[in-house]
Every structure is written in structure tokens, then in C-alpha cells.
Amino acid sequence: MDKKAVFFDADGTVCDIEKGVPDSALEAITRLVNNGHQAWLCTGRSRAFVPGCLEQIPFTGMITACGATIEKDGKRLYNNEMPVEVARFSTETLRKYGLVPVMEGADYMYYDKDEYTTEVNWYADLITEALGDKWKPIRGNEDDMHINKISAKMQEGCDDEAACRELSAWYDVIRHENNAFVGTTIELVPKGCNKAVGIAAVCRCFDIPWESTVVFGDSNNDLSMFEYACTKVAMGNGSKKIRELADYVTTDMFHYGIRNGLTKLGLI
Structure with a gap:
């Protein structure tokens, strides 16, 4: 099986501001990584606002602040700060x-x-x-x-x-x-910073083919990565624009959306 790099939005995709990360999402992404694929957080949240519930997921790396900050294996590689x-x-x-x-x-x-x-x-x-x-x-x-x-x-x-x-x-x-x-x-x-730019930078740095990119998201700050990635999965609670761009619409995160989406793609 070709190894994929899967990029996950946070809020509305793998976590909820009140309820945290569903067990099914944690288990599914852990299985994804154990199967040899990469799992990246790709969120509009700044790095300071990545809470413990997301830290427990075994992400390969994190693209935060809509592409302004990038880290891999806990090491910060890029940080675009405003003057x-x-x-x-x-x-x-x-x-x-x-x-x-x-x-x-x-x-x-x-x-x-x-x-x-x-x-x-x-x-x-x-x-x-x-x-x-x-x-x-x-x-x-x-x-x-x-x-x-x-x-x-x-x-x-x-x-x-x-x-x-x-x-x-x-x-x-x-x-x-x-x-x-x-x-x-x-x-x-x-200016010029978005989730797609962050994903493209990660792909260049770590030799990830575009054909291997998969994204999961739900809101309009995911539009750039949905326009960029090879394979797009929208959450069932996703915005109209996101669902229109998706190759597949899974269920929402509290109804096993991450697990169902990764299963549909044959990644777990």
C-alpha cells in the first residue's frame, strides 16, 4: 500500500472545544500511524492553543496558525511572526x-x-x-x-x-x-499564508508526493487545503463549500467520522 500523508483540521474534525477528542478519532489516527502513514495536525489554532487532548494524538508533526508555524517530531521548523x-x-x-x-x-x-x-x-x-x-x-x-x-x-x-x-x-x-x-x-x-502553503512546505521538506496527500476538514479555513490536496474528505458537519470540494463526505467526528473516512480510503 502506498504510504500517505494525512492532514487533519482540529476543531470540528478531530476535537471539540468542550468534549475534547473522541476516542474513535484517537484510536483511528493511532492505527493510521502504526500502519506506516504520516498524520499531521493542520489547524487554524496557534501553537499556543494546541491543548493536551490534541497533544495525545501521535501526530507526525503540526502545521498551526493556518500555516504560519510548522513543527515535526516536536521540533519547531518555521514560525512566521508579524512585526x-x-x-x-x-x-x-x-x-x-x-x-x-x-x-x-x-x-x-x-x-x-x-x-x-x-x-x-x-x-x-x-x-x-x-x-x-x-x-x-x-x-x-x-x-x-x-x-x-x-x-x-x-x-x-x-x-x-x-x-x-x-x-x-x-x-x-x-x-x-x-x-x-x-x-x-x-x-x-x-499575507500569502494558509493551510495549503503549510502543507506544500511540508511536502517539499520531506519529499511527500502530492499524490500522497489527504486532508480532513470541516470549515472555511480548510478551503485552501481542500483546493490543494489530492484527496479531500469533508466531515459530515462541514460547511457547504467544503462538502462541495470533497471527494468523500464522512460522518461527523462524534459519529466515527475520522475512523469511517480512513476506513473508506483503505488506510486503516
């Missing part, structure tokens, strides 16, 4: 237009708890709990934020279009469908 002055300007701009900035880095995430509350995002406290000592406030760190990307949280009355225009020199924008888990979030990633 600190751009990070500060970005924070000021988002606030000016009524959005809440969540600044995401490889070592820390930065946000102010009195601003980023459960009224803005119901799972804000869960993020703080998961981060532990990897959380820092923006206040007091304005000139020392080491970030890879931003999650801008929309609020009623905000002018997100104006904010994105003003920041367009530095960032590409990822918008999510309104009914998605992150429907009120706009992701701002460094």
Missing part, C-alpha cells in the same frame, strides 16, 4: 472599528479578559482555561506581542469591512459561514 509594531497597530485598528482582538502566537495568546468575555464568545472562558500560563493580556504587552495571526471577534455595530480594508496590507482574511461554530470570527493571517 510587533504591526501587531500593535492591528489591535488598535480592530478596536477602533468595534471588533475584539484575540492575538494568537506560537508561545502565547493575548487578549484582555474584560473585553473578550463569554458575551462575545460563549467559549471564551474555555479558551482561557485551556491556555493556562500561555495566556497573556494585551494591556501591558502592546509592544511585545509575538503573534502569527489574529481572530477578530465581531460585535453588533462593528465595521468589520473597514477594519479588514485598513489591515489588508498585512493580512489575508478568512470569513466563516454564519451558522458555523466560529461564525462571528474573522481570521486574519499573514
